[in-house]
Amino acid sequence: MAVGEIGLDYYWKENPPREFQQAVFRRQLQMAEELSLPVIVHDRDAHGDSLAIVEEYPEVRGVFHCYSGSAEMAQVLLERGWYLGFDGPVTYKNARKAREVAEVTPPERILLETDSPYLSPVPNRGKRNDSRNLPYIAQMLAGWKSMDPAELAQIAMENGKRLFGIEV
Template identity: 65%
Template sequence: MRVFDTHAHYDSGAFNADRMEVLASMPEQDVALILNPGCELESSRTAVALSEQFPFVYAAVGVHPSDCGDWEDSWLEELRALAAHEKVKAIGEIGLDYYWKENPPREFQQQVFRKQMELARELDLPVIIHDREAHQDCLSIVREYPDVRGVYHCYSGSLEDAKVLVKLGWMLSFTGVVTYKNARKSLEVIEWLPMDRIMIETDSPYLTPEPFRGKRNDSGKVHLVAEKIAQVKGMDAEEVARITLENGKRFFNI
């Protein structure tokens, strides 16, 4: 079954030893497409460079809330220039992260988030949202931009918020976390979520699905996410793979 890993970080140092070999092996592992988001300027540039080297890799450019401490408004110019590349399909990953105490102050994260939402609106690109322990503030900023479409990556919010997001026309995407023992809340969301709003991802090199948890993740393991969703939905994994691949292509305009 051919799959679309809609969120993987091959710019990560975890792939320094074998990045090219791992990516080159993806077609034979039935990974049809990969989207590599950036977390700051350097990783955004690397994401674009990787998309030039592999026809099945696409990129997003953006500054992650945990990496926004040194933000200057001149970064917007750089992001705008990178986003002009034909293989850049979104602004991301952007959002709010209140989990790590050492992260930039909340107010500052919110300012940087808003600036990148404005950039997405200007460029008519979708956004990839990172929301960790910031559900309320994140949703209220999303609502300030009714003409921006997006996906919540590694969705960890409530069923109630999922219903609001679906109404707003947004997508939710799920990682290997759905295979973990404590995934009950995500599974409840998946059970309810209409199939045309689901995307799957690995968040490689992180969040490796069971039974490989603890090892480095790669896009070849996104099949396990499709299988878990299929189990929850009472569907064939093949069908989940096919629909999420189509959803990803439609969402990212590929």
């Protein structure tokens, strides 16, 4: 189905050294390329390195899960066929950057996520997250994109099936 969650996390100081993370990430992308599988990329405080490394593997596609990069980086990823995962933080008061990203992301490249059990959306922020919270995320994104939330949710579902090769 997919290789992941893989990627870089520069947030925690006790994580393995950056060079080690990068080497492992490259090997995982190489494996995905060899197996013709999509990837689920974890990119925390490592946007420049994450983008540079995935660009070394132009045949690999997937989703940048819990996307937190800039709208400019999003445009580069979208041009290369990547999907972007949107989750609870889109509902937070300080979601300006997420809104900018949503504005440049066509519905056909959006995936809805929970990042369960973390990052619950408003009105459940601070509580354990699960898939029951997806409608809050869809509602916020749909509002930004002037769409019906049910329509956006359906498109996101189709996107996920397409990305992961799911036939129902």
